[in-house]
Amino acid sequence: EVQLVESGGGLVQAGGSLRLSCAASGFTFDDYGIGWFRQAPGKEREGVSCISSSDGSTYYADSVKGRFTISSDDAKNTVYLQMNSLKPEDTAVYYCAASDLMLGSSWSRTRMYDYWGQGTQVTVSS
16 A cells, blocks of 8 residues: 655744655655645645655755755655745645656646645744
């Protein structure tokens, strides 16, 4: 059974940091790219970051560049999203997702992903 389990969300003040984890099981981790998405109330789900399985390339939304860092620990089948300098507008439910496609410039399209986690809430207070 494929599972993606996010953790690490919570409440933090603006300017603070959180590290999200996405633990994967039930598939060959090395064959899949992992993306992080977020969805705020009343808004569409948007791509935040992605790490490619083929060459470890990383991608970021413009809104988080320089503040968020994605990384992967293949030994633990886990992808992390380090979020620094958090802003109230980063408040959302954060999801990780897995794709066996060559993502490239399409990394932020939700339809490129086969499996999704249940999400973890991130709330940034001003």
